[in-house]
Amino acid sequence: EPEVTQTPSHQVTQMGQEVILRCVPISNHLYFYWYRQILGQKVEFLVSFYNNEISEKSEIFDDQFSVERPDGSNFTLKIRSTKLEDSAMYFCASSSELSDEQFFGPGTRLTVL
Amino acid sequence: AQKITQTQPGMFVQEKEAVTLDCTYDTSDPSYGLFWYKQPSSGEMIFLIYQGSYDQQNATEGRYSLNFQKARKSANLVISASQLGDSAMYFCAMRVPGRRALTFGSGTRLQVQP
Numbered sequence A: 001e002p003e004v005t006q007t008p009s010h011q012v013t014q015m016g017q018e019v020i021l022r023c024v025p026i027s028n029h030l031y032f033y034w035y036r037q038i039l040g041q042k043v044e045f046l047v048s049f050y051n052n053e054i055s056e057k058s059e060i061f062d063d064q065f066s067v068e069r070p071d072g073s074n075f076t077l078k079i080r081s082t083k084l085e086d087s088a089m090y091f092c093a094s095s096s097e098l099s100d101e102q103f104f105g106p107g108t109r110l111t112v113l
Numbered sequence B: 001a002q003k004i005t006q007t008q009p010g011m012f013v014q015e016k017e018a019v020t021l022d023c024t025y026d027t028s029d030p031s032y033g034l035f036w037y038k039q040p041s042s043g044e045m046i047f048l049i050y051q052g053s054y055d056q057q058n059a060t061e062g063r064y065s066l067n068f069q070k071a072r073k074s075a076n077l078v079i080s081a082s083q084l085g086d087s088a089m090y091f092c093a094m095r096v097p098g099r100r101a102l103t104f105g106s107g108t109r110l111q112v113q114p
Helices: none
Strands: A005-007 A010-013 A019-024 A031-037 A043-050 A053-057 A065-068 A075-079 A088-095 A108-112 B003-005 B010-014 B019-021 B024-026 B033-039 B046-052 B064-069 B074-079 B088-095 B108-113
Touching (some): A010 A019, A019 A031, A019 A088, A043 A065, B019 B108, B033 B064, B046 B064
Antiparallel strands (some): A031 A088, A088 A108, B064 B074
């Protein structure tokens, strides 16, 4: 069964450093998303991406964040100058045009020290 | 703005019993979709069930069913015949037309006891 994959599973970085989280969505899906979940809290939407551009973003998704689809398979989230409060689990998800169901990846746990 | 409320931070159920996890929602859109996801301790988010606001029947998927009461704006998840592997966090979420973003509730931690 096709699935969303994410790398790395765990990333540790120093405050102020840049990180790139990588995702490979399901191959025939056209909508891609990033969500985050601070430990013990609910899942929060960050951004959605369609047709090579951001289609929707939350107020969390400020200038510190950017997304990119550098090739036909990868979807990345870049966080510039990480802050302690960026420590969270980051989930990538994808969906097709035909269904509302969003398939989530296993997540990347980001720890900012 | 959309809002999802899950009022049960934690629930216990005996193995083989049924359990209902509560979810209420608030939206002014007449058309919306409601989702339930399971998050085991390993952290991944597993889709369980979906209910569209115009669906005539309550959604069912195996041991999962959704008790959808539109007038009360509730979409409770019912798990029948609980298994030890059902122990996890459960999140209710909503999507409205024109937006792809899912709005999640705060979750309910279910523990199934032998």
